[in-house]
Structure formats: structure tokens, C-alpha cells
Amino acid sequence: MRTSATLAWQAMLIGVIAHATALAEGEPLHALIDERMAPVSGLGPAQCSDAEFLRRVSLDLVGMPPTSDEARQFISDPVPDKRQRLVDRLFASPHYARHLANTLDLMLMERRAGTHVSIDDWRAWLVKCVRENKPWNMLAREILQADGDDPAERPAARFALDRASDPNVLTRDVGRIFFGRDMQCAQCHDHPLVDDYLQSDYQGLLAFIAPSYALVRTVNGAQATVQAERPGTDVTFQSVFVGTPRRTGARAPDCVMIDEPFYLPGEDYTVAPADNVTPAPKFSRRAKLAEMATDGSNEAFNRNIANRLWAHMFGRGLVYPPDMQHPDNPASDPELLNILAERFAAMNFDIRAFLREIALSNTYQRSFDVPVGLVSLSTQATVEVAKFEAQHASLEQVQSATEEAYTKAAETWQETEAAMLPVAAEFDAARAKYTEAKTNHDAALKAAADATAAMQAKQALATPVQTAAGAAQEAAKTVPEDKALADAAPKISAKAEQLAAEITVLAKTVEEKTAATKPTADALAAAKPAVEAAHAKVAPLIAAVRQAEQPMLDARRKASADLEALAALDRRVETAKRIAKLPDVNNVVVVANQAATAKQAELTATEKQLAEFALVVAEHEQKVKTASDAMTAVTAARDTSRAEHEKRTQLADALTAAFTSIDAARQKLPDDPPIVEAALKLQASAELARTQIGESQKKFDEASAAYKAADETFIAAQEALAAALAERARREQAIELAKTNVSAAQAEAAAKQSDFEKLVGDLTDRWTADFTLASLKPLTPEQLCWTVFRVTGVYDRYWQAEVAELDKAKPMTDQQKKDPAQVAARDVELEQKTFDKLKENIPIFVTFYGAAAGQPQGDFFSTADQALFAVNGGAINSWVAPAAGNVTEKITKQEDPKAAAEELYLSVLTRLPSDAEAAEVVAHLANHKDNKPAAAQELVWALLNSAEFRFNH
């Protein structure tokens, strides 16, 4: 029930029914890939351009970009299937083997030192394997079971030998590299972070590997370490956390513990250990593991290599990191990974054919540009979120059931194992006893044999002496007068007797030692049925454990598949949710932008009001000025009239005073006529003066009134101006406020925009991780090396030199030149020769761009010392300096600057420059026409140090 439910849900999850049937039938793998890789939410990612495809696939398949001529030709080629033709051309290139061998080398050896096997031999062997298109499973099998004994096959043993044959290192690396599972942390206990990595998995794999060990042998006078093997035994172990004792035989990932034939100790070798001999056990666990891993049925093995080859092309595995395959770290599409794994096994692990399918898929040919118009995807995404969540809920139920089933099966299995343990311990004891008896008996047999040998040696010595004694006696009798003979004969006889006595002693020893073998033989004979009985007793219990293990493994596989499906679904839900969120987040941006615009409009309006008000202020200022001018006039008039009035008043006062004094005189001299007359005159003048005062007073009063009126006008004008200025200040303040508001609103809008961009960035990362978008793949140190050589023209110069040399040494006939096989063989030879000439440069790049030995080589890092190497180091600068036929010289010599720009971009970046880029090149060359070589070198260097060059995209 649960099974069918799981399957049903998985089918729904996929959204495409009955893949298995499609799989079985002839649909090409690249089509299946594209079907699976239809992006969610209706996103239609763009395809990369021809130029991008050319650079990408060249770097991925042959490790270097094409020449500018090849690029020019491909880009302008009108043939519709030119991409497919290109892919096939690249596979036929001798560089393909070099590059894939390098990828395999990095994957298998991770730049470890060559201690026991020369790195050159190893790499040459890998290249040979790739040239022969040796299927991956064959290659893996050779590596896993190699002992390094046969010089021709010795490189295959490098995997083990250059890991110092250390069983734990090998268990970790076989788990990682061949099965995609880094179980290192499960060595001493179940993995603390990965539920799926059990200590029993680690120990089961270790049981395959532990019987192998490094053995130093002398071959042709030279010492060589080989990977020897002894018969394996069960491994007992215990978690450092949980004290339950456990026991396992050899168990390959996802496989039941192997059923191993039982041999008595001492009878378990086909080639017994001896001096300078590589021993061979009757049952080789190493060979068994190699077989079980590579026979096509091991899912973990198949998934691992499919994932790694996918990563070779896409820069990232469906499972990432590739050695952490477990349900909590799901493949971006578990179903696709299963399809790839099955298909790769079905195509006989043909790496070339498999990579070809990937290269031809549309998925591989996607663009790396971030798509536009994302907001419109949300409608569909919202629907999908609901759908996925519903699926998730149901799958969760199914999963908890499969999980429970697994737990139960695991308990049963462990109970069966627990029941086996005491009996197995009895077997171990009996086996140990038998081994001891065997050791004793072997020792006794050896002692008897040694005694016999000693006696025989003595006998060999005694026989001629006895013969001589007899002959001497005979001679003495025959020639009694010979004194010397008479003296010698008894001496020889004595010697013969002594030897006879010694032989008797030795014979007795032989007898004793031979007798001593009887009890040891008896003991051995007694131990044998015991160990056989113990084995007979434990064998069915072990069989029961194996029997209980199968349902456990089945349940575990189901539980894992469900868990992985759930985790993968989680990722999809998260992606869809983010897409669904886009309009809201975008709306917030829009609203914030609108608010910013509104605030800007307010500011503009306020500024306008201020500008308008300038007129009012000017008017008031004019009025103040007019009033002020008027004030000036009336003030002057008033002052004049006041002065006139004062003058007149003074005159009148003076006249009056004069009259008063003369009038006093007149009264004393009343009849003095001149005085009277003068008095009268003065009186009249004074009166006249008085009258005139009245007039001036009037005038003054009038002027004062005018002044007052003008003053009032002036004050009023001034007040009005002050009010206007205050209004202007208010309006200016309003502008400041409006400006603050605008900044705040703009900052808010920028923040919201940044939120939106972050969301898009997050989505871009997700789309890169699920292969909706192409990723930027950093070039490996080797790719960098060959790419630098290719784009600068160094590579072709060396190649041409080899061509010339070979043409001279081994000229090809016209007929040979027409034979594609001969031409291809020639290319292989040329590639090898050119490689040999240039390979010493690889370490320069490895030093700066490679990870440390023994560390995973896929992680990108960018450090200052790399940049310093590129900026100031002698190597790069010398290769970009103008020199015989290199790109810098070509550009320098090119008279048409536009053609130079084209050559530059085609050579270094495998594409044509845009108009703007071409114009820049033209301008740069024109600006530095006094030193064109330097200018050309600057251009080449700049392009060579751009991200566009550093990454494959």
C-alpha cells in the first residue's frame, strides 16, 4: 500500500507520468533532460549565443577555447546544426582525452603527491583510457581492484598506493569519490549531521578495504610497493556514543552484507604469503567490491558518476557538494539524477556518449543572463506554490509511514544481528583456537622437518666418511707397513663413529619432533570440527541477518527517496514562493517610487511657490523704495519750511524787540519825531513780520502734515515688506522640508529596490543551482594555462613547430593525408608532443589557482596573490608581450583598427566586440599610436584579466 502511494506521489510530483517507459524506449537522453528541466512558473530562459556556446563547450570538452579563425568561422557558419557538428568535432579532437583525463585526475587524486606511482605515468594511463573510451565502470573496476603488481597496469593502483594504502583514508575516499558519500564522520558513530550515514555503512565498506595493505616487494632489483590483500574477517565495532556492540562483514553502499565462502585459516590463500610474493586470498574482498560497485546495478555508484559528469559540464552537480549525497541534501531534481544514472549504466558507462547527450541538451545551452520581466511569472508561481504545498503535505504523510517502516525493519535487522553476536563470538573463539592449533602444528611440523633436514644433512656428510673409513681400513690391512695409513684409518673410523653417534642423536630428535607433531595434529584435528561446527552454527544466523537486511535496505531506500523528494520539493516551494512574492515586493518598490515622485513634485511645487513669491517681494521692495523716496522729498520740504518759518519768527522777534526798545525811548522822548517815525516804522515792520510768520507757520504745518502722511506710508510699506520676507522665509523652509522628504522617500525607494534586487539575486542563485540559468564556472588551473596559451597564440606557435618537425621527420603521403584515421593519429601525436613541450607551465597555474593537495579541487577561491601573479608576474606579462605571431603582435600589425578590435575579442574572448567595444579599442590604439605595441599589450592584458575570461559562462 505504502509503496504504491509513494510511487503515485512521486509521479505526481514530477508532473510527468511514466518516465520509466520513456526511459526504456529510444527517446534521446538530451530530450529527457530538457523535459525534466522545464523551468517552473513558465520562465523561459534564453539560449546562449553561438559565440557563447562555442567558448563554453570548447572549454568543457577540450579544456581550451578555439582560435580566432575557428571562432570567426563558427559564428558566421549558416548551417543550422552547427552546434551538434561542433560537439562531434570536439569529441574527435585529441584535446578531449587530455582534458577529460585531467578532470578524472583531479576527481580521483585531488593533486596528491606521487609517492609510489609517478604522476606522469598515471596521467598518461588516464589519457590512454579516455582515448580508448574505456567505459567508466571498467576504469573504476581497474582502480578499485588494482594491486600494482603488473607494471603495465600499475598506474591504476595509484588511487590506493598514493593514499598510503591507509584503510580509513581509502574508505573515506572510495565512499566519496565512487559512491558520492563522505562518511568520514560515521567512522566512530552514526553521522552526527547526516541521518543517512550510519556507522555500519562506514564499517561495512571498511571491511572490504581493511584486508588490503601496502607490501614492499623487490621487482627486477627495484623496490616497489604493491597493494596486497589478506583474507578478510568480520569487523566488530561500537559507537563511541551508544555502547551496543555491532558486527558486520563486507557491505557495499546500499547492498546486503556479502555472502562469503568459508575457508579454514591457512587454507584461505591461493598464493600464500611468502618472501617477495604478492599473496592472493581465495576470496578477494577488494575484487568483490570492484565487481559490486561496477556491475551496473549499484545505484549509488551510478548516481555518483552521473552527478560528477553532469558537474563536469555544468560546473555544479545536481547534488552539491557531490560527495554529500543523502536525502537531506537532495538533487535539484532527484528524478533526473535517477534517469541520468540509469541511462549512463544502460549506455555501458560510455563517458563520451553521455557527455555528448548533455552537450546537445537545450539545458546545457542556456544563457547566463538574468531574465527580465520576472514579475509576470507570479500568477503561475502562486498556483504552483499551492500545488506543491498540497503535494508536500501528502508526501509528508507517506514519508512518515515509510520512515516508520524503515525504523521497524532496521530494528528487526539489528535484533537479528544481536542474536547472531554471541554465536559469532563463539565462532571467533573456535577460529582463534583453530588458528592457534594450526600455528602450533605448523611450528611442530617445521621443527620435525628441520630435524629431519639436519639429520639428512649429517647423513649426507657421514656416508662418504663411512665409505672412506671402510676403504682406509681395507687399505691398512692391504698395506700394513704403511704407517701413515695405519695412523689414518682409525682416525677416519673414529670420525665415522662420531658421525654415526651424532646421527643417532639427530635421529632421536627427529623421532621426538615427529612424535611431537602428533599431539599438535590431534589438537588441530580436534579444533577443526569445532571451528566447522561453530561456523555451521553461526552461518544460518548470519544468513538470517542478511535476510533481515534486505527488507531494511528496501525500506531505507524508500524512506530516503521520499525524504529526498520532500527536500527537493521544499526547494521548489521556496523558489516558487519567491517568484510569487515578486509582485508584492515590486509593488512596494513602485509605491515607494511613487511616494518619492510625489515628494519630488511637492518639492517642485514648493520651489515654484517660492519663485512666484519673488515678484511679490520685489513689489513690496519697490513700494518701500517709492515710500522712502517720497519720505526723502517731504522731509526736505518740511525742513525747508521749518527753516523759513524759524527765520521769519526770528526776524519778527527781532523787529518786535527793536520796536519795544524804541517804543520805550519814544515814551521818554514822545515828541522826538525821528524816534516816533522810527517807532512807527518799526511797529509796522514788526506787524508785517508777524503776519508773515503766520504764512510760514501755515506752510510749515502743511509740510509737517505731508511728512507725517509719507511716514505712515513708508512704515506701512516697510511692514508689508517684512511680512513678505517672512513669507518668503517660510516658503524657503518648506523647500528644505520638502527636500528632506524627497531624500527620505528616495532612500526608502532605494531600500525597497534593493530588497527587490536581493530577491531577484536570491532567485538567480536558485535558478543557477537548479540549472535554469547557466552558471559562471571558474577555469581550473589547467584550463587557465591552456586557455592563456591558446588565446595569446603561444599554443599554436608550439603546435606549428611540431607540425613542421613531424612533417620533416615523418612526412605523410598524399594518400595518408586523405585517410581520416591517419590524420587523427597524427593529431594525437602532435597533441602529445605539444603537451610535452608546454606541460612544465601547468604547475605555475596550479601553485596560484589550485587548492591544496588532498583537498577537494572544485571550490572556487580568489586571492590577492593570484591577482598579483597576473598583474606583476613574469609569466603572464611575457606571454602578452608582443612576440612572434602572438595576438599582441597581430593587433599591432593590423593597420585597420576595427579589424584589430575584432581580432582581439575573437582571440581572447571568442566573440565579436560590440560597436562600443570596438570603438574603445580603436580609440585606445589611436590615443597611443606612438607606442602601438604597448597599447595592444594593454588591451590583451585587460581582456585576459576580466571576469569574462576567468570564467566559463
Next chain:
Amino acid sequence: MNIHYACKSLEHRIARRQFLGTMAVAGAGAMTGGLGVFSTPAVANQLRSDQKRIVVFNMHGGLSQLESWDPKPGTATGGPFRAIPTSVPGIHISELLPETAREMHHLCLVRGVNTSEDDHGKGAYMMLTGRRQTPAADYPQIGAVAAKALTPADTSLPGYILITPGGGGGRGADSAYLGPKYSSVQLGNGNPPQNTTRPEAMAEASDVARQDLRRHVNERFLNRRRTAVTEAFTYSYEQAQQLMRQRDVFDVTKEPEADAERYGKHDFGRHCLLARRLLEKGITFVQLSHSNYDTHNENFNFHIEQLAEFDRSFSCFVADIAARGMLDSTLIVVLSEFGRTPNINQYYGRDHWSRSWSICMGGCRVPRGHAFGKTSADGTAVEDGEVDHGKLFRTYLEAVGVDSSGSFDIAGQQIPIADPAVSAVPELLT
């Protein structure tokens, strides 16, 4: 180069001869007082006191604890040299370190080290990583750990500098899973990092022109796609430029000639002065080495010569760090891969010995003028305060304020910074 070895003096020769003849007991030497001999204008103000630094003096080959930090004069194993008092009452060290003795109030001796590993490579690995070497796992060295844990994010200077006795420099393979970003930048014989000067054949204008072009071309591509890796790539070029601008940081000839004289005009003296300069300029971790103490033959002669060189330069270094107020922010560690046997072999040598030996520390949270741990009278066993590489490693980290029970997040995996099975030594932390 004519090096003036104070220790080639007659006194020492006599002492050695006496020892070889009679195993004579040497008396206690005279103690000269006076602290802080060197006064230099405090540069300390420029330093950020919150940024902790570490300097490790790696005594290659295995320094003899008996001729340095834990002398046993007058015993069968003690050798010919006397013990002298130090600036800390009650603490005596070998007479081969008279200048260092004056700085003892800044330092702390750890005399109960037991690492149980007598192989050079394995011992060095343990002392520098705090873990035993296992084939299945590789651990980062203390320099890489410090670079990751302590280096401020805004610095363009490398966090981990390794001054090597020779060689051209380059990047070390000592950061394991922390990745090459935290690997050592090696200064071969104290020379500035590789490739930090413009190629001779290149005119400055041309260099400026190509860098401008590069930025331009690069930026155009990044407008299509900008990711963490492109950012890291682009930043590496800026970092390179900054490093070139700061090349002087690595140039020990910029230090006053008087200091060069004081430190000693030999490689190690120069390296010590460079270490001072680097730490002052804000480098997080500096490791330098002094070779070679693997004295299976003529242990005593070798130590006379080697330690004379060491004593002078090291004591100057300690005094200067203290005088500049940098001791609270600078952890000083003098270590080896192991010590040397108390037993003296027939070639007047001492062999590899890891069961009871010493290291010297100082600065940061380490107690000043202290001696922790004790070995037996003949120096063959630890009697008190036993520590091992794992505990010491955690102590170094705690001393500079790193929670040694924490973890690094490596691609989503939590990897303990130090061995979770051991803990720091509380007595070595104030």
C-alpha cells in the same frame, strides 16, 4: 657576515669542558636588575587595542627545555649550564638566555608539556594544529585559524604571515578546509610578498592604462551577471593593488638602523624586527622560525650558538612589544615540535623527547611573570600541571578572545575550531 656571539665566550667553553669532564655543578649567576630597557616612542596609540594578534616562534628541530626554560643544573641530566634568576623572583631559566631572563616578568613558562609524539613532522603538526595527524582528515594550522577568526574584514593585508628562513615565498598549504584565503603568505627570508612590484619593463602610465581598461571591460561583463564569485574575483585585483600600495609594511629596511643593530644583524634578528613591524602594522598572525635545534650531536655547543642569537633578538622583541603597549593585544608563543631527552647520549647530544618539555608564552590573557607546571628533579616526567598540544591550542585561542569551543561554518558544515575533547588550561588565562 660576522656575527658577534656573546656565548662563544671563554666562560662557556670552560663550563662545557668542566661538564664533559666532571659533570660539575654550576652556581647561580648574578642577576642584573632593571626593567624595560628599551624605550621607544609609543606606537601603541595607533593600534586598535581590540584587534588581537599572535606571533609564534617555531624553534625548529626541538629546542632543549633543559638548556632553556626548565634547567636542571647539578643533576645527571642537567648538562653543563647554570640556571640564572630572572626578573621574576623564584623563576630561573638557563644561563643561555640572560637577556630573555630580564623580560621574564612579561612571559609565562609552561613546563609540563607532554605530547607523546617524537616524530618531527607529526609533533610539529600537533603543536600547530592542536590535533593529532590522521590520514583521513587535515586540520588548519593556528595561523590560518587566527587569520579567519581575528582578521578584521576591512583589511586588505593578509592575515597569516609566515617568515621562512629561505625560499621565494608564495602561498602555504596550511589552511586545510578553511581554504587558500587563509593560507599563509610566505615571506621568503623576510622579503616582501611575491609579485608586489610592477614589472620593470612596464611604464607606470602603461600599467595605469591597462588597469583602467581591465576595470572597464570587467565591469561591462558584470553588468550582465554579478555573483559572489565574480565579486571575489574583482576584489582580488583591488586587494592586490592595495597590497602593492602597502608594500612598505613588509619592508624591514624601513625600521631604524639602531633597531636593526639591537636585534642583531643576522637573519633571525631581521625576522624578529620584521615580525614587530608586521604586528604594528596590523597583521593578525606572524610565524617565524629559528633553526635548527635537532641536536643529536653536540647539543650543548649548538644551544650555545643558537640560543645566543635567539636570546638577543627575542628579548628585544618582547621588550619592544611591551614598551609599545602591545602586550595586552599580542600573544607570544615560543614552541617546538618537542623537547629533548634528559638523557645525554654518547655524542653529547640529546634526542627527541616529548613526555616532559616546555614552551614559553606571553601577552593577552596569559599571566605575566609566571611559571606553570613542574617536571621531576631529573626532568624525565611531568609532576604537575600537565598539558598537551590540544589544551595549549585551545589556550592560545582563548588567550586572544576566541571561543575555542565554537565552530567554523564550512559550506554549511559545522567544524569545531579546536579539538572538542579537550579544554583550555585555566591557569594559563587571567
